Amino acid sequence: MNEEPPNPTTPRPVSVESRNGAREEEASSISRRLGIPMRGGKKIEPGEIRLVLLEDRIEVWDSTSRRKGARVDFSGIDVRTGSGNLSRQQPLARAISGRSDRRLGTPLSVIDATAGFGHDAFMLACMGHDVIAVEREPLVHLLLEDSHTRAVADPELGPALGGRLRVVHGESTTKLLDLDPVDVIYLDPMFDLSKRSSALPKKRAQLLRALVSEGSGDRELFHIALSRARKRVVVKRASGDPPLMPTPDLQVPGKIARYDIYLPGSSI
Numbered sequence: 001m002n003e004e005p006p007n008p009t010t011p012r013p014v015s016v017e018s019r020n021g022a023r024e025e026e027a028s029s030i031s032r033r034l035g036i037p038m039r040g041g042k043k044i045e046p047g048e049i050r051l052v053l054l055e056d057r058i059e060v061w062d063s064t065s066r067r068k069g070a071r072v073d074f075s076g077i078d079v080r081t082g083s084g085n086l087s088r089q090q091p092l093a094r095a096i097s098g099r100s101d102r103r104l105g106t107p108l109s110v111i112d113a114t115a116g117f118g119h120d121a122f123m124l125a126c127m128g129h130d131v132i133a134v135e136r137e138p139l140v141h142l143l144l145e146d147s148h149t150r151a152v153a154d155p156e157l158g159p160a161l162g163g164r165l166r167v168v169h170g171e172s173t174t175k176l177l178d179l180d181p182v183d184v185i186y187l188d189p190m191f192d193l194s195k196r197s198s199a200l201p202k203k204r205a206q207l208l209r210a211l212v213s214e215g216s217g218d219r220e221l222f223h224i225a226l227s228r229a230r231k232r233v234v235v236k237r238a239s240g241d242p243p244l245m246p247t248p249d250l251q252v253p254g255k256i257a258r259y260d261i262y263l264p265g266s267s268i
């Protein structure tokens, strides 16, 4: 994924293709479900994005891809208990659990209401929390579901996940009202597509920019989240960006991202 979209606020045309004989039917079902054309064997035009179904994964290709495209999966995450990604001292873990909790490791129920490719949701589930990840963009949800399915079947990732992650397709402003209240609601809203700043690593941010139309309603989502969270709402922001809402009750700073914490019942 090296191409930049001509206009970063316009999603790019997307097509789907199977490069594995056994997945033709699945590709055509994705084409129908997402309303995107099948373009088996056809050249990828500049600006176009293609979902390519390979034997064991879905890759995202553009016209610069040669033998491989971008992969969305959890394979880069170190799932050893207590190590780097899953350390209870890392900012995400501390922001979700809260300093007031006696044990940072207390399992909580969490809804990640802006799941994206699900890296944060995946890490939270591996840390022992019960996580529901909600994503509204059909294409992003498809890739998330695919990575989740593969992680569950993986001999290392599956046991680390322990069945604690559920992936849901939908708009969180309504899903949060349908689902039972939980301890923590986590928000990592879509960054401003016209700016380059993002709390996500560069490659994932680039891919999301290409697949997701500019979001709106983050403040409405925040207010609904605050009414459905028993313990806290955690909002991830790029370090240096202003808070989504004034004024967080607590903040956990990190190198790339900062976590703003809002407690239900506070004066927002």
Ligand SMILES: C[S@@+](CC[C@H](N)C(=O)[O-])C[C@H]1O[C@@H](n2cnc3c(N)ncnc32)[C@H](O)[C@@H]1O
Residues within 6 Å of the ligand: 113, 114, 115, 116, 117, 118, 119, 120, 121, 134, 135, 136, 137, 140, 170, 171, 172, 173, 188, 189, 190, 191, 200, 208, 212, 215, 217, 221
């Ligand atoms: C910055 S990304 C999240 C990245 C994610 N934290 C990760 O670790 O991969 C934001 C995602 O939230 C989704 N989103 C934004 N608002 C939403 C809403 N109201 N309901 C559901 N999904 C939403 C966007 O489609 C986008 O995929």
